[in-house]
Amino acid sequence: MTKSVAICTLGCKVNAYESEAVAEQFAKRGFFLTDFDQAADVYIINTCTVTHLSSRKSRQMIRRTKQLNPNAVLVVMGCYAQTAPEEVAAISEVDLILGTGDKGRTADVVEEFLLTRKRACLVSGLDEKDEFEELCVTSYEGRSRAFLKVQDGCNNFCSYCIIPYARGRIRSRSLESCVAEAKRLSQSGFSEIVLVGIHLASYGKERGGPYLIDLLAELNKIDGIARIRLGSLEPTLFDDTFTQQIAGLSKICRHFHLSLQSGCDETLIRMNRHYSTADYEAAVLKIRRALPGAAITTDIMVGFPGETEEEFLNTLAFVEKIGFADAHVFKYSVRKGTKAEKMDGQVAPEVKEDRSRQLIGLVKTLNQQFVASYIGKTVSVLFEQEHKGIPNLYEGKTDNYITVLAKSQRDVSGEFHTVAITGEKDGLAIGELTEEHKN
Incomplete structure (x- = not known):
């Protein structure tokens, strides 16, 4: 009898890619994919933990899933499972727990469970992992663009961020493997690919190259690929050389998501970000000179510990000065195990809410202005x-x-x-x- 599997993906585009790869594992074993709100034999929740709200959503999804089919196998994997396996294991409905470094064997683990029915927590440590885990995606049902995961892990250890603990140190996929998958996606009819990674700017750095620009140059040569879109990047990547090189690649999309986090230098220092607002502005100016019409989008955090009203106003002013095409605004939340957890000056929830509302309002105005500038074109x-x-x-x-x-x-x-x-x-x-x- 053919069995069914349903996958729920929480969080980022990297998770989305990994869920697609897991779905293909099951398809090759004869399972059919069904919607997550339908009865299925296997449910997989690919979790996120980037914020406190992300972890809470992951727990809520776990607890209500087996109501759809009490006899189903429930697998919890991903970042929340990696950083808090004991919390996941305490939820009695969960059958199998996988972290972020072993998604390539998800289908094998499930098939073994179907034979033994033995609960297991299979989260392994990331310290010893220095190789990129090869996953493969050949198709994205019902989509016009395809994700291509080329990198994992982060070495930056920003003071608020749990991701290095959830994903480990930087690891890059081989250039040859990236190009081969991009060609397969092109042959499957995809004309746009989106490069994703936990810290995309670090591609190739752990092995001394080839680097991101080298990968982009090879992808730019692939017939059938008309657009190459980049995931989140660091502003420090855009020195004169990189900016000019990327401007010479005809298929690179003029959309750059440069992580900002704060428009105040004092806040950036406490965050352990490795650039100043002057550095950020210089990167934006380079991009706009080299690639006219480029959209600059970003992530901005409000309410980081110690953020004064003056620091927040500096952020508002900087956001307006840059003129972002769009931005994701989120409120700081304490992540256990990070340096910021123990910082003085935790900002009151109502203050964070007010600052978030103000910034979202400004971003909405900037977004509308950017789009309106194209009327008549x-x-x-x-x-x-x-x-x-x-x-x-x-x-x-x-x-x-x-x-x-x-x-x-x-x-x-x-x-x-x-x-x-x-x-x-x-x-x-x-x-x-x-x-x-x-x-």
Whole structure:
């Protein structure tokens, strides 16, 4: 009898890639994939722990999953499982626990459990892991772009961050393996790939190269790949040489997500970030000179320990000065085992909430201004799907990550089309397909 598996992915794009790879493991063994809200024989929750809220969501999902099928196998894996295996093991519904370094054997472990029915916590330490765990994805059902995981781990140990403990030290996938998977994805019909990693800028550094720019140059040569989009990067990556080299690669998307965290130098020092606001601004100016129209997006934390009202206002001013195309704003939460856990000056929840509201409001305005600046221009859009299920209204992305809505009498998902931008609504660009693409 064919068995079914359902996978719930929490957190980042790296987790999304790993979940796809795990799904393929099961497909090769004859399982069929079903939606997570349906009855299944195996449920897998790929957890996140980047914030306190992420860990709480992971626990909530674990506790309610077996209500769908009490006899199902429940597997919990990922970052929360890696950093708090004893908490996961205390939840009686959980059958198997895997960390972040052993996802390549998920299907094997489940098949063994189906024979023995023995609960197990199989989280291994990351200190001894110095090799990238090879996973493989050949298809992304119903998507126009594909993730390509090329790196894992982080050596930075920012004072607020649990991720080095959840993912270990930096490890890079071989250039040959990255290129081979990108070619397979191209042959499967994907024209855009998104490079993801825990600290993408560190690609190749642990072995003295090849480095990220070398990988990008090879990917840029692949027939069928029209766009290469980069995941989160450090501003320190963008020196003159790297910026000019990347500008010379025709397929690199003009969208750079540069992690900021704070627009105040004093706060950045306490965070153990390795740049100043002047460094960050210089990187942005280099990008904008080399790649006109580039969208700069970021992550910003509010309420870090010791953040005064003046420091927060500095962040507001810096965000407005840079003119981000968009930003993810989140409130600092204590992560057990990090340096910031024991810092003085913990900010009150209501203050964090107010600062978050102010910053989100500013980012929304900047996002709308960026999108509105394209009214009257024509852009190339890779369409992905119908917008919220509305018939004949499709959404897609420009290379600089503007979401565009346009009407079409036929399904244009997975296709590139030229669109004339006619308006902006709530950060979305409204456009019309040019004449040659209307029918």
